[in-house]
Amino acid sequence: MRRIEAVNDLVIKFANINGTGSASANNMFAKAVFRLGVPVCAKNIFPSNIQGLPTWYEVRVNEKGYLGRRGGVDLMVATNGQTMKDDYHEVLSGGYFFYDSSKPLPPGFKRDDIHCIGIPLTQITIQEYSDPRQRQLFKNIIYVGALAYLLDMEFEVFKDGVKAQFKGKEKLITPNIHALELGYQYAQQHYPDVCGLSIQRRDLNEDKILIDGNSATGLGALYAGATVAGWYPITPSTSVVEAFEKYCKRMRIDPADGRKNYAILQAEDELAAMGMVIGANWNGARAFTATSGPGVSLMSEFLGLAYFAEIPAVLVDVQRAGPSTGMPTRTQQSDVLAAAYASHGDTRHVLLIPSDPKECFDLTADAFDLAESLQTPVIILSDLDLGMNDTISDSLEWDDGRQYKRGKVLSAEELDNMTARWGRYKDVDNDGVGYRTYPGTHPTKGSFFTRGSSHDEYAAYTESSEAYVRSMERLDKKWETAKTMVPAPIANQSKNQSKVGVLFYGTSTHATLEAIDQMKQQGAIVDGLQLRAFPFNKDVEAFIDSHEQVFVVEQNRDAQMKTLLINELQTQPQKLLSILNYDGMPITADFITECMQQALTQLKVTPLHSDTAKRRG
Amino acid sequence: MSYLRPNFRHPDLKTNEIGYTKADYEGGLSTLCAGCGHDSIGASILQACFELSIEPHRVAKLSGIGCSSKTPAYFLGASHGFNSVHGRMPSVATGANLANRDLIYLGVSGDGDTASIGMGQFAHVVRRNLNMVYVVMNNGCYGLTKGQDSATADKGSASKKGAPNPYEGIDLCEMAIQLGAGFVARSFSGDKQQLTPLIKAAMSHQGFALIDVVSPCVTFNNNAASTKSYDFVREHSEATGTFDFVPMKDEIITQYNAGDTEEVTLHDGSVVHLHKMSKELKLNDRSSAMHEIERYKSKGQILTGLLYLDPLTPDTHELLGTTDKALNSLTETQLCPGNAALQSINESFR
Numbered sequence: 001m002r003r004i005e006a007v008n009d010l011v012i013k014f015a016n017i018n019g020t021g022s023a024s025a026n027n028m029f030a031k032a033v034f035r036l037g038v039p040v041c042a043k044n045i046f047p048s049n050i051q052g053l054p055t056w057y058e059v060r061v062n063e064k065g066y067l068g069r070r071g072g073v074d075l076m077v078a079t080n081g082q083t084m085k086d087d088y089h090e091v092l093s094g095g096y097f098f099y100d101s102s103k104p105l106p107p108g109f110k111r112d113d114i115h116c117i118g119i120p121l122t123q124i125t126i127q128e129y130s131d132p133r134q135r136q137l138f139k140n141i142i143y144v145g146a147l148a149y150l151l152d153m154e155f156e157v158f159k160d161g162v163k164a165q166f167k168g169k170e171k172l173i174t175p176n177i178h179a180l181e182l183g184y185q186y187a188q189q190h191y192p193d194v195c196g197l198s199i200q201r202r203d204l205n206e207d208k209i210l211i212d213g214n215s216a217t218g219l220g221a222l223y224a225g226a227t228v229a230g231w232y233p234i235t236p237s238t239s240v241v242e243a244f245e246k247y248c249k250r251m252r253i254d255p256a257d258g259r260k261n262y263a264i265l266q267a268e269d270e271l272a273a274m275g276m277v278i279g280a281n282w283n284g285a286r287a288f289t290a291t292s293g294p295g296v297s298l299m300s301e302f303l304g305l306a307y308f309a310e311i312p313a314v315l316v317d318v319q320r321a322g323p324s325t326g327m328p329t330r331t332q333q334s335d336v337l338a339a340a341y342a343s344h345g346d347t348r349h350v351l352l353i354p355s356d357p358k359e360c361f362d363l364t365a366d367a368f369d370l371a372e373s374l375q376t377p378v379i380i381l382s383d384l385d386l387g388m389n390d391t392i393s394d395s396l397e398w399d400d401g402r403q404y405k406r407g408k409v410l411s412a413e414e415l416d417n418m419t420a421r422w423g424r425y426k427d428v429d430n431d432g433v434g435y436r437t438y439p440g441t442h443p444t445k446g447s448f449f450t451r452g453s454s455h456d457e458y459a460a461y462t463e464s465s466e467a468y469v470r471s472m473e474r475l476d477k478k479w480e481t482a483k484t485m486v487p488a489p490i491a492n493q494s495k496n497q498s499k500v501g502v503l504f505y506g507t508s509t510h511a512t513l514e515a516i517d518q519m520k521q522q523g524a525i526v527d528g529l530q531l532r533a534f535p536f537n538k539d540v541e542a543f544i545d546s547h548e549q550v551f552v553v554e555q556n557r558d559a560q561m562k563t564l565l566i567n568e569l570q571t572q573p574q575k576l577l578s579i580l581n582y583d584g585m586p587i588t589a590d591f592i593t594e595c596m597q598q599a600l601t602q603l604k605v606t607p608l609h610s611d612t613a614k615r616r617g
Numbered sequence: 618m619s620y621l622r623p624n625f626r627h628p629d630l631k632t633n634e635i636g637y638t639k640a641d642y643e644g645g646l647s648t649l650c651a652g653c654g655h656d657s658i659g660a661s662i663l664q665a666c667f668e669l670s671i672e673p674h675r676v677a678k679l680s681g682i683g684c685s686s687k688t689p690a691y692f693l694g695a696s697h698g699f700n701s702v703h704g705r706m707p708s709v710a711t712g713a714n715l716a717n718r719d720l721i722y723l724g725v726s727g728d729g730d731t732a733s734i735g736m737g738q739f740a741h742v743v744r745r746n747l748n749m750v751y752v753v754m755n756n757g758c759y760g761l762t763k764g765q766d767s768a769t770a771d772k773g774s775a776s777k778k779g780a781p782n783p784y785e786g787i788d789l790c791e792m793a794i795q796l797g798a799g800f801v802a803r804s805f806s807g808d809k810q811q812l813t814p815l816i817k818a819a820m821s822h823q824g825f826a827l828i829d830v831v832s833p834c835v836t837f838n839n840n841a842a843s844t845k846s847y848d849f850v851r852e853h854s855e856a857t858g859t860f861d862f863v864p865m866k867d868e869i870i871t872q873y874n875a876g877d878t879e880e881v882t883l884h885d886g887s888v889v890h891l892h893k894m895s896k897e898l899k900l901n902d903r904s905s906a907m908h909e910i911e912r913y914k915s916k917g918q919i920l921t922g923l924l925y926l927d928p929l930t931p932d933t934h935e936l937l938g939t940t941d942k943a944l945n946s947l948t949e950t951q952l953c954p955g956n957a958a959l960q961s962i963n964e965s966f967r
Binding site: 034035205208209210211215219222223224225227228230247251252254257259260261262263264265267268269271272273274275276277278279280281282283284285287301302305395396397398399400403404437438439440441442443444447448449450451452453460461 | 645672673674675677679689690694695696697698699700701702705707708709710711712713714715716717719720737738740741745933934937938939940941944945947949951952953954955956958959960962963966967
C-alpha cells in the first residue's frame, strides 16, 4: 500500500468535540512545531456552541512557509464519534487515520488505501485516572504524546512547552508530561515505522511569532494610543477588545494611583458601541470598536454621521460568513461592499485590509493616524480566519521615534493667533480636510456645532443647495487625498512578467501566493498584487491596465471586490475574472490553481511561459 | 420662531462671579414655533449656567434629533455642540464623557428621541450613571413630523389630530429611578422658578441627573383634550415642594421648619433644600418616590419638582476605575509602551 512520505510538509487535522479541552492540547502540538523552527499555521474550525458539537483543528506544517490552507488531510486524529465516518473518508489516499481504539472501528470503515493507527486513549485514561474530568483532559494530551512519536518530533520540545505553559501552576507540569509519555510510549511500542510523515528541526522561525490576528489588532490599538473602546460581544471579533484589555491591564495602569489610563465599556448594542467611539473621537481621544458583519449593519447609521460630520473613528470588522447570522463561526470576506459604502446617501469609507498578524498590528496603528488625518471613519477588514487562528508572523515592531499623527487640530494658542475667520469645514489647504477643535479648548474661540444635517463651511445649519454641493464636493476631494495616504498594494514581482495577473487581499493572500508558485512549477507565470486598502491606490489601476486578464481572488459569492474595482476604476469588467470561495472554510491554494488553469484553458489565454521568462532574463 | 435680536446690550449688564454677562451664554436665534415650551427651557438652562458661573466652553451640549434636539444651537454659543442621530445621543455623550471627564455634559432630548427610538440607549446611560444632565423636553408628540403621538403621551390624551391615545404612556422619571439614576426631577417649561434651580442642582450633582420637563407643543398638542397642554399642566400639577439650591460657597442663612424640609449635600458641597408639600416623600427612597408619582397620577395630577436624590452614587468613571485625568489629555509617553515592551510580548508568542 502506498504511504504518504513527507518531511515538514503535511496537513494534520484533529477532529474533536468542543468543550472537552482539545483546543489547548492541539495548540500545544502546533506550538511544538513552531518551536522546532518549522513554519506552521493552525485553523480552528469550530461550531457556534459551547459544548458537545464537532470541532476541528487543521494544522498545516510547511517549511517553505506557505501559510494558507493546502487542501487535503495527510493525518487525521479522529476522537469524535459523531463525525468519524466523514473524517475517515477525508484522509488522502496513502494517508493516516489515527483513532481511539478502545472500541473497534465500526463496520463500514473498510478503506484499503489508508493506514489506521489505533491507540486506546479511553482505556489508558481509565487505567491511569479516577477523576472523569482528568480522564477527558489527559486523553487529549495522550494523543499529542503519540503524535510526537509518530512524527519523529523531539520530545524535549513538548516537555519544555508544558513547563512554559504551566509556569506558575507547577503541580500541573508532572501529570501533563506523564500523559505525553503515556502516548509516546504506546505509539513507540505498537507503531514503530508506520508513519511516513516527519517533522524535523529547522531554523526557519527566527524573529517569528505564532499569534492570532485579533491579539495583534488589540495590541495595535494599544500602541496607537487608543484610550476608549466601546464594544458589543460578537464572534469572531470579541477577542480584539479582550486582547486590548489584557494588555492595557499590564501596561496602561497609572503607576501613581493604580487607576486605568483607558476606558472599555461593553455597550448595549453595536449602535451604542459606535456612538461611544464617535463621541470619544469628537472629544479628542483615540477610540475604536470591533465587530463583525451584523454589527457593521447596525453601525451604518453612525458611520454615515461620522463621514458627513467628519469625525475620526476606527472600526475593526472581523468578517464572518453572512448574510444575516450566516455561519457565525466560519470565515468569509463578504463585508467588502457593506463596509466600503456603509450608510445611506453618498458615503464611502476608507478600508485597510491586513493579511497576517503583523499587518493587523501595523494597519491598526496606521488606522488611527489615517482616521485623524482624514477626519473620517477607517474600517479594518480582517476576518475570522485571520482573527482567531494562530499563524506564523513576523515579530511585531514599534518604531520608538514614531509620533502619532493627530491631524489638523487647533490649540487655544493657534486660535488666538489666527488672522482669518476660522471655519470648521473650510478647505484651507486644498486637500479637502478642515481644521477641527476639541470641546473646551478656548473660552471664546473655536466652538462649533457638529451635526449630521447639511452645514456650511462654518458648521452652521443650511438648506442651501450650493453650500450642500460644496461640502459634498469637498468630501470627494478628501477622498482623492485619501488615495495618496492609504497603504500601497504589494506586488509579488518587481515588474510585470506576464499578461495574466491576479489580485487578492486579506486572508486570500497566502493561498494565492502559493497558487502562483504552483502555476510557475507547471510552467505558467502569473503576476500577483495584494490589495491592502480602499480607496484604490493608482498602482491598482496600473496593474489591471497592464495585464490582459486579471484574476480577482476572494472569499464571497458575489465578487464584491471585483464589483468595487469595476465601480471605482475605469476598467473593463470583462478583464476581471473571479475566483470565489464562499463555503466558510479558508480558501486553498489547490483550488485557486485549479480555477486559474481552467479559466486560462477555456479562454485560450497562454500566460508567459516560465521558460520564455527565463530566456528573457 | 425666527426673530431679530438687537445687538445692543445694556452697558451695565450684570456680570456673574467670573465676569460673564448673560449675553455671553446666548446662542443662535431659535427657529422653533412662537410660544414653544422648548425655548423657555433653553432660557432656564442659560439662566442656570449664568448663575452657576460656569464657563460656557466647559460645557458640551449633545442632542439627538427632533425639535428638542435643535435647541442646543439656541443657547451657550461658546460651547461645542453635537446634534447626533435620532435616539443615540446617550452613546455619543458616553464616549465624549469617557474621553474627557472634566467637562460638563448637557444632553437635550425629546420624548420621541428618548422614550421610543432611544429607549435602549436611555436605559443604559442611566444604569451606567454617566455624569451628565439629561433634559427631556417632553411634549407628548412628534413635532417635527407634524404631531404624531409619542410614547410619553398619556393614555386617553388627544392631540390636535383628535384621536385619543390608546397606549400606555411611559413615565421616564419612574424608569430612571428604577434604573438607578441619582437625581430625578420633573418640571414644567412654564415654571421657570422651579426649573432653573433644578437645572442648577442637576449640574452640581455628580452622576446621572434626569429632568423630565413637560413642554407643550403649541402647534400640535396644546388643545383641550391634551394632558400636555399649558392649561392642563397649570391646572393639574402639584409640586413636591419649593426648592432652594445653595452653591457650596454660599452661607446658608434661611431657616426652615424641621420636618418639612429635607436637606441634601451634593458631591461638590452644594446643598439642596426641599420644603416639602408632600410629607410622604423621602428624597433618597426609591419606593417612596415611585409611590408618590403614582399616587398623584391616580388623582389625575402631575407631581413636579425634585423626586429622588442620592448624591453618593458612583458615576461611570468611578465604576470603571479610570484615571482622574481626562483621557484625552494623556501624552504619547503615557499611552505607548514602546518597542522594548513589545519585544517581551513577542517572546510570549514563541
